[in-house]
Amino acid sequence: MKKILIIGATSAIAEHCARIWAGRGDALYLVARNEERLKTIAADLKVRGAAETDTYWTDLNYMDHHAALLDAAEAAMGGIDTVLIAHGTLSNQNACEECVEETLAEIKTNALSTISLLTLIANRFESKESGTIAVISSVAGDRGRASNYVYGSAKAMITAFTSGMRQRLHKSNVTVITIKPGFIDTPMTAAFKKGLLWAKPTKVADKIVRAIDAKKNEVYVPAFWWAVMVIIKTVPVAVFKKLML
């Protein structure tokens, strides 16, 4: 039985990962902002076989609550083996362009709050010399594009931050996994027209759980996004700036 802390537990990807872990009989500590949905999900995971499910209701933008959150999770489960950080919002690019506050709020939710959590978790895992930290970044962080560069730059920060943290914690036997999903058919992306590039959250969750089991470093889900992003990153800037992406 693993003791797993899930931050952003009401996100579709996190919820489907949690269902897999529940089926294995793991203990789950769920953190999210919507109390009604948090309780529903906790009861569901219990029926699906989770050894225990505890919940913590918070807005992760309140970063001074993060240490207390981690203390509570450790106390409830008697330690933490694995952390999945999956919270975030899909920024409205147009609104961000119109408004500095909107842009900074998106950066705060999608980058700074995660970095606050990562800093605290890294120190705890480093001192006990074990643990796995999996963070949902995005293919959007690989190269800024006009259509979503506020969200993309927040995710780029997560990718770079976890890359450095992985090097630092390697000698302490702590695994850091950067997960880069492509287009996922979730409530967060309901407004988008879906095509062949879109994946179901159940499939994505399955791949994330397997990446965590295998202690991978960086994974694209689905895997074909690695090839897509190699191509996108190879386009010369002079050409790239003229593209509509």
Add this chain to the structure above:
Amino acid sequence: MTATTQTLTNISGWGNYPTQDAQVITPLSLSAYQTQLAQHPSIIARGMGRSYGDSANAPIVLQTTYCDHFIAFDKATGLLTVEAGVLLRDILKITVKQGWFLPVTPGTSFVTVGGAIASDVHGKNHHIAGTFGQHVVSITMLLGTGEVVTTSPTELPDLFHATCGGMGLTGVILSATIQLIPIQSAFIAQKTIKADCIEAACEAFETNSSGTYSVAWIDCLATGKHLGRSVLMLGEHAESGRLDLTVKDPITVPIHTPAALLNSMTMRAFNNAYWVKASGDKTQTVPLLPYFYPLDAIGGWNKLYGKAGFLQYQFVLPKVDGVANMRNILTQIAQSGQGSFLAVLKQFGQANQNLLSFPIEGYTLALDFKMSQSTIDLLHRLDDMVAGMGGRVYLTKDAVMLEVSFKTMYSNWEQFEAVRQKYGAIEKFASAQSKRLGLA
């Protein structure tokens, strides 16, 4: 974020006919359902879109599939409470290994619990177990007034009996408690019997009516003395064997294949091969999933009928004169030359008290036809015959029935409307089907 709104999506039932541009809203919680209900004058709940026709088509649909949470399960008693968006397949994944199975299951596991209740689905054990709704202990639902109520055979019983089989027209089913049945094994002992005409098939159903599961594949292209030749498949839960369920993801039909591939020649070849391949009086042990859901192994099999889609047609005839009447209808279908690739025959047990529930005691036949104007004409002729024989057509599969046929077949429709009036459902819950059938 508690609900999301999509731009217009082209939706349809499993038959891919008719289609409709709809705003598909996916509530993520009860409060989101209430907000959406208050915002729109008329909606219909939609689960997996597995009913065949237009019963989950409307300009605005509330898709329930994100509300797919288990609420409670008592391993000792088999009492299960789930949100309406939970799939029967998901229930089996959790409960079979603990020794519990669905009391009634339709031919696909890719349906939601809400849909199973709204259609009051039946299975191969109808003759002894009745419909799905007969095993529902209670339902929590959202009424047109915005109020959330619990209904059961003893609590607001009028609402309960209108909701089971009520095609989503009484309100939005939010969650339900179901009594599961105990099993000792994840396997079925299956016995096959060949019957070389419709009379022999119906007699075989009668002889085996004490068995748990029975259904027959019927060759509706055969004529003359072989009219209605069938292969009966009987089943009992095995008493030994493991309790683990092998769940494979379906292989998917990626595109609409040209409908011309399913023509009278390929259908005749398929049906002949099926008859020849079946061996009579053979018993074998098969796993639960392929026994109950053979077509679930092929995701998107509906696309095999091409872009125009297909029409499913299922009717039931009362037992009195049932065999002779069935022969008349089979003759009519064979004469039309519009074969059905797969046809299924079954004997139903007694009807229940639900106002629009389909099964009545007698014989039921399910067919599918390639979509065309001549198919619609054929189905209208069959509707008249079925209505005249005192039978009825299954609303879950219907896409083209006329109002007059519906109101003849379902004589409780006025009582159904009175219950909808009482609980604030009139106009608030409506589908393309309910409008076609003349419900308010």
